[in-house]
Amino acid sequence: MNLRDVILNCNQYIDSDEFMNMVFVKKQNNKFESNSEATVLKLTFEEMEMNLRDIANSKCPGFDYFLEMNIVQDFYAEIQNSKEYNSDDERVKRIIYYAEFDA
Template identity: 35%
Template sequence: MKLIELLTNIEKIDEESVLYVKRIDGEFSSESEVTILNLTEEELEWKTFEVTEKKCPGFEYFMEAFLIKEFMEDVSSQYPTLEKKCDRLIHYVVFDA
């Protein structure tokens, strides 16, 4: 699934899930592939690189689903299109989170 597709259905994603995204040419993109993990209590204590090495090689930690849901609600009035919201989310993850 691509990041933009996930955002279309974010309300259906379990809030406890953690998203890991694959970079395209070194950057996160709306077209980046996403994997959704439901981690155990033990796995939640691992460092993010340990999770990616063991559960989803080639991906990078992106953000927890509940935070993405909150973010999307917060920017819904400021950014009219899903593409703009996705771009803003990526900017937030890269520079502000």
């Protein structure tokens, strides 16, 4: 699965009282790219208190923390109807930019 797919299908992930979904991505040339390999981990709240780098190293080596899925969902919903981001590619690029520079 790549990052673009994760972002565009973000609403299929639902958090519960027991876990939260978090996105981890394998960077390309030290950057998140829409075609970067991505995974979504269901983490317990106890695991979320751990260092995110330690979680990545143990559950998905070579991947870096991207964002919590609920943040991706909220941001995607906010820009989905924006005239500034008319295409899926523009929306994906905006969320990647947010993760790299604003989060």
